[in-house]
Amino acid sequence: MPVTLDGQHLRIEDVVKIARHGAKVELAPAAIERVKTCRAMLERKISAHETMYGVNTGIGEFSEVVLSDEQVKQFQRYLIYNHA
Structure with a gap:
């Protein structure tokens, strides 16, 4: 069940x-x-x-780094793979 x-x-x-x-x-x-x-x-x-921590910015010490549209796609994929 x-x-x-x-x-x-x-x-x-x-x-x-x-x-x-x-x-x-x-x-x-x-x-x-x-x-x-x-x-x-x-x-x-x-x-x-809109700037959103961990969505279109880096995380941790890179939180002030705003990512490009292509980097957002790559970063979100990386987060999923890294935590799977």
């Missing part, structure tokens, strides 16, 4: 089911809508060239 993530009711037992027993994970419809809403907001801000 899959563990449904809704952003509000995750229990330690659910984490154990996923991490130790390989339970399937699914997102609740409301959680998917929140992700879509957040993504749309980020895309609007990126298009408007």
